[in-house]
Amino acid sequence: MSRSLRAVVLAALAAVSLASAACGSDDGNPAGSAPTSAKAGVSGGITVFAAASLTESFDAIGRRFQEENPDAKVTFDYAGSSALSKQINDGAPADVFASAAPKNMDEVVDAGNASEPTDFVSNTLMIAVPKGNPGGIRSLDDFADASKKIALCAPEVPCGAAAEKVFEAAGITPQPDTLEQDVKAVLTKVRLGEVDAALVYQTDVNSGGEEVEGIEFPEAADAVNVYPIAVLKDAPNPEGAEAFVDFVLSDEGQAVLTEAGFDKP
Amino acid sequence: MTDQATRGARRGRRRGRLPAVLAVPAFVGLAFLVVPLAGLLVRAPWSTLTEQLLSAEVGQALALSLVCASLATAVCVVLGVPLAWLLARGDLPGRGVLRALVTVPLVLPPVVGGVALLLVLGRRGLVGQYLHDWFGISLPFTTAGVVVAEAFVAMPFLVIAVEGALRAADPRYEEAAATLGASRWLTFRRVTLPSIAPGVVAGTVLCWARALGEFGATITFAGNFPGKTTTMPLAVYLALETDPGAAIVLSIVLLIVSIVVLVSLRDRWLRGLS
Numbered sequence: 001m002s003r004s005l006r007a008v009v010l011a012a013l014a015a016v017s018l019a020s021a022a023c024g025s026d027d028g029n030p031a032g033s034a035p036t037s038a039k040a041g042v043s044g045g046i047t048v049f050a051a052a053s054l055t056e057s058f059d060a061i062g063r064r065f066q067e068e069n070p071d072a073k074v075t076f077d078y079a080g081s082s083a084l085s086k087q088i089n090d091g092a093p094a095d096v097f098a099s100a101a102p103k104n105m106d107e108v109v110d111a112g113n114a115s116e117p118t119d120f121v122s123n124t125l126m127i128a129v130p131k132g133n134p135g136g137i138r139s140l141d142d143f144a145d146a147s148k149k150i151a152l153c154a155p156e157v158p159c160g161a162a163a164e165k166v167f168e169a170a171g172i173t174p175q176p177d178t179l180e181q182d183v184k185a186v187l188t189k190v191r192l193g194e195v196d197a198a199l200v201y202q203t204d205v206n207s208g209g210e211e212v213e214g215i216e217f218p219e220a221a222d223a224v225n226v227y228p229i230a231v232l233k234d235a236p237n238p239e240g241a242e243a244f245v246d247f248v249l250s251d252e253g254q255a256v257l258t259e260a261g262f263d264k265p
Numbered sequence: 266m267t268d269q270a271t272r273g274a275r276r277g278r279r280r281g282r283l284p285a286v287l288a289v290p291a292f293v294g295l296a297f298l299v300v301p302l303a304g305l306l307v308r309a310p311w312s313t314l315t316e317q318l319l320s321a322e323v324g325q326a327l328a329l330s331l332v333c334a335s336l337a338t339a340v341c342v343v344l345g346v347p348l349a350w351l352l353a354r355g356d357l358p359g360r361g362v363l364r365a366l367v368t369v370p371l372v373l374p375p376v377v378g379g380v381a382l383l384l385v386l387g388r389r390g391l392v393g394q395y396l397h398d399w400f401g402i403s404l405p406f407t408t409a410g411v412v413v414a415e416a417f418v419a420m421p422f423l424v425i426a427v428e429g430a431l432r433a434a435d436p437r438y439e440e441a442a443a444t445l446g447a448s449r450w451l452t453f454r455r456v457t458l459p460s461i462a463p464g465v466v467a468g469t470v471l472c473w474a475r476a477l478g479e480f481g482a483t484i485t486f487a488g489n490f491p492g493k494t495t496t497m498p499l500a501v502y503l504a505l506e507t508d509p510g511a512a513i514v515l516s517i518v519l520l521i522v523s524i525v526v527l528v529s530l531r532d533r534w535l536r537g538l539s
Contacts, residue, residue, distance in 0.1 A: 082506035149388075149406065154489065156506040177406040178488025181503065188380075189488070193389040194405050 043071035046240040047093065049084040050076055051100030051158065051227065052182040053123060053200075056207045057260040058098070064256070065247050072240055080157035080182035081105075088113055088232060095241035098229040098248070100183075101158035105228040117228035119265035120248055121257050124224055125162055126202040127215040128190045135196025140217045142197060143167070143174040151189045151198040154179040159186070162223040163199045169222040187212070201225070203261040226265050305517055310510035317514040325492050326500040327518060333408065333496060334476040337415035341423045341472045346465060348420075349427035350453065354436075364428075371421045378417055379485025386413065386486075410487035411494050415476035422475050423468040430464020431457070470530050474523060 050058050055078045062074040077084070077094070081104040088094055089111045097114060099105040100123070108114045129137050135148050143150055152174065153160030160179065167174050177195065180186045187204045189195045191211045205214035229248055231241040247253050254264075283291075310317070317323065351357065352364050370378055386393040388403045396402040404410040438460065442452040458465070480498040487494040489503065497519045504512040 080506065086506055086509070149403075151488070154503055154506075156503055176490065178490050178494070180489060181484065185485075189405075192383055192387055194383060194387045 041069035041071055042237075042240040042243040043069070044073070044237045044240055046072055046074045046095050046237050046244050048074060048076050048096040048098065048244060049088060049092070049094040050078055050096075050098040051081045051084070052078045052184040053100050053159070053203055054078065054098055054227070055184065057203070057257050057262065060256045060260075061248060061253050064252060065244060068247075069240075069243065072243075074244065078184070080153075082156050082158070083181070091234075093234070093236050094232055095235040095237050096229065096244055097232055098227060099158070100227055101161065101225055102228055103161070104158065105230065108230070108232070112233065114230040114232050117230035118245070118249060119226045120229050120254075121262035122224050122226045122265045123201040123203055123262055125159070125166055125199050125220045126205050127217055128187065128198045128200045128205050128208065129196065129213050129215065130190055130193040131211050131213060133213060134193065137197040137215065139215075140166070140170050140172055140219055143176075143199075144172050146175040148175075148197060149195040150174060150176045151178050151180055151186045151195040152176040153183055153186055153199070154181055157182055158225055159183040159199070159201060162225050165223040166199070166219045170219040201261075206261040224263075227262075302520065305513055305520065309513050309517055313510065314514060317511055318518065322491060322500065323515060323518060326495055326497045326515070327522070329408070329411070329492070329495065330477055330497040330519070331522070333411045333415055334473055334479075336412045337419055337476040338423075338469060338473040340412065340416040341420040341476075342465075342469055344416075345420050345423040345468070345472070346427055349424045349431060349468075350457070352424070353428045353431035367424055368421050370418055371425075375418055375479065375481030375483075376485050379414060379482035382414060382417060382482065382486040386410075405486060406488040406490065406494060408487075408493055411483055411496060414482040414486040415479045418479050418482050419472040419475040423472040426468025426471060427461065427465050430461035430468075433464075434460045466530070470527060474527060477519070477523060 048058065048062070055076075058076055058078075062076060065074055066072060079087075081099040081101055084094075084097065085099065085104040085107045088097055088108050097105065097108055098120070099108075099117075102117075102119075105114070105117045109117065127137060127140065129135065135142070137148070142148055152163050155161055155164055159182075163174075178189065180189065183200050183204055186198045187200050187208055190198050190200070191208055202214065205212055229245055231238060231245055235241045248257075258264075348367065352360060352367065357363065373381075383390065383405060385391050386396070386404050388394065388397045388405065393404065396404070404413055434457065438456050439452050442456045443449070447455070478498055479496070480502065483494070483496060484499055484502075489495050489499050491500075495503075497515055501512050501515045501519070504515055
């Protein structure tokens with residue numbers, strides 16, 4: 001029993017060392033020597049809590065960050081910003097928080113868990129319809145049509161709050177069929193063609209690819225969402241967190257975000 | 266050893282001290298299950314409790330939860346008991362595979378179950394597109410969709426319980442009924458069903474409890490709209506993001522309702538089981 005356990009542990013160790021050797025052996029040097037970290041990169045695990053709408057761009061940024069800091073391991077937790085801020089204030093061991101709205105960042109700052117957040121991008125709402133626009137959606141007015149299937153974010157999450165603001169500005173009472181818990185859940189309903197229209201961010205329309213078409217509308221300018229990012233006070237890896245935030249704010253990070261459809265803050 | 270002596274010895278052993286190797290983990294396990302519930306009670310906003318309890322949203326969500334869980338359980342009984350019978354008594358090829366398939370929803374993350382339901386029963390789903398085109402039925406975002414999602418997740422509990430009861434039941438009574446000329450349906454109704462009644466009830470209760478607490482498949486398949494698809498677990502989840510106090514109140518309501526139902530059912534039906 002104990003011998004087989006030891007065998008398992010040894011096998012696991014061997015696998016890990018092989019894997020790390022493989023990662024750091026671009027120089028053609030097989031296992032044995034430690035990977036040369038000429039650049040003084042950061043190391044250790046970095047846990048980033050990020051708004052669901054950042055999923056694709058932060059995944060890409062994370063990959064590039066790890067290329068430059070091979071000893072670091074970035075882990076992302078994507079969810080609605082309100083859920084994340086709640087988890088942080090309840091003591092979740094995160095290093096970085098990137099929120100889709102200042103409100104949720106403020107909650108974290110007010111609780112003393114972060115200070116001096118930096119706005120790093122902004123995002124505008126867009127009407128998303130399934131490919132071919134089966135519901136014949138033309139403008140925001142169609143959201144008041146009860147016969148159309150409509151998905152919105154719940155008012156608790158930033159995209160829902162922004163949507164409320166937009167409808168208020170436009171004087172439209174929407175008739176949603178579902179209020180989803182984050183923007184990606186809304187997008188999924190569009191991708192699967194389960195709803196005729198939804199309000200998501202312009203970046204989500206981009207990430208939806210072929211299955212999703214976007215329709216711009218003038219009222220969107222009334223609810224531009226600014227995204228703040230901050231290192232958390234109790235970050236288990238403050239150095240890594242700082243480096244990651246710097247990377248997001250760097251030209252390279254900003255280029256990824258712009259490509260995804262984000263605007264400058 | 267005489268019969269009496271054996272019985273005496275057994276009783277003596279039962280009365281003896283609990284061995285620490287069992288008692289310690291048992292009490293840790295008990296605390297693990299009970300302390301979080303106590304935590305809910307401690308953190309409850311007692312001052313505004315009645316006000317929150319009487320709010321329209323709570324009543325709406327609770328009513329919807331009870332109705333949907335009960336309907337889902339009815340669906341599960343109607344479909345699940347025959348399915349359990351098929352698994353236990355039918356002579357199908359590949360019964361083992363079938364049994365494994367039936368229990369998949371038990372291990373499947375409920376959200377995945379919800380996605381699977383969308384892909385099959387959604388407006389563009391394999392089956393759903395015909396429901397929509399031919400009959401104008403679209404299940405997602407409706408109360409019926411909640412029932413479907415809950416039934417999908419809860420049915421395996423019923424099937425497993427009933428199948429277990431069927432396997433434990435003595436098939437000789439059924440054989441006797443058959444030799445006396447009873448049809449299989451009559452035998453099932455008059456012999457099999459009464460003999461497995463406690464198993465069916467236990468399975469039904471489990472199934473109902475699972476349906477009442479269902480979250481992942483429901484929010485994925487049926488979405489979230491107050492009064493239509495926002496059941497208690499969904500209301501708890503969303504309230505947690507803005508108003509943790511309200512979330513605790515909702516949780517306590519759900520907790521009390523489930524305990525009352527389970528205890529009353531246990532007293533009424535399940536005494537014979539334990």
